[in-house]
Amino acid sequence: MASCRHQKELILLQHITTTISYNLNLDEVLHEIVHLVSKTMRADSCLIYLTQEHSLILKASKIPHPKMINKVAMQFGEGITGWVAQQREITVISKQAYQDKRFKIVPHLDEDRFEAFISVPIIFQNNVVGVINVQNRKKRIYTPKELKLIQTIAAQVGGAISNAKLLSETVNLKQALAARKIIEKAKGLLMKQQHLSEESAYNLIRKKAMNSKKTRQEVAEAILLAFN
Helix, strand or coil: CHHHHHHHHHHHHHHHHHHHCCCCCHHHHHHHHHHHHHHHHCCCEEEEEEEECCEEEEEEECCCCCCCCCCCEEECCCHHHHHHHHHCCCEEECCCHHHCCCCCCCCCCCHHHCCEEEEEEEEECCEEEEEEEEEECCCCCCCHHHHHHHHHHHHHHHHHHHHHHHHHHHHHHHHHHHHHHHHHHHHHHHHHHCCCCHHHHHHHHHHHHHHHCCCHHHHHHHHHHHHC
16 A cells, blocks of 8 residues: 555655656646645635735636636735745644634635645745645545655745746846837837927827726737838
C-alpha cells in the first residue's frame, strides 16, 4: 500500500516537472495546476489566487468564473485565503467552512455552498506567491495522504508560477511601452495637423477610444494610418 502511494507521488512529481515546470505561459500553468489539483483531490472547486504586492488576486478556477477572474481581491489576513497567505499555514475544514470566523463571502463565487475546504499557501524562495483553495460540496474528512499531496503540489509549482508570472509581467511592460509610443506619436500628429494642444490631442484620443469601445492604442494606430 505504501509502495503504491509512493509510486503515485512519483508520477505526480514527474507530471509537474514535465508539463508545468517548463511552461512559461502563466495562463497555461495555472490551468494545468487547477486540472491537476482537481483530479488529485477529487475537488468540486479549485481556485488559485496569486499575490500582487500585499493583495491576492483570483487568477484561475475549475468552475468557470470568467467575470470574476482578475476581479476578486483579498488582502493578506482577509478571509481564509488571506489568513493562509499571512500565516503561511495550511487550513483544513471538513464541514461548514462557511461558518468559520475567517470566512468571507465573495459575491458570485458561491463559496458558501461548499462544506469542505482546504487552503494551502504557495511558497517560493521564502515568498508567498499565491494560494490554492480546494472545495467540496459535501462534508469530507481529508486523509493525511490527500493533505500531503496538495502540499506537495503547492511546494512544487511555486517556481513555475513565479517564472511564468515574471515573463508575463515583462511582456505586459513591453506591450505597454510600445502602446505608449504609438499614442505619443498619434498625439504629436494631431497637435501638428489640427493645431491642438497636447492635452486636447490626448483627450481626443481618449474620447474616441471610449466612444468606439476600442483601446487608445487602436485609435492611435487608426489616426496614424489616416494621416499616412
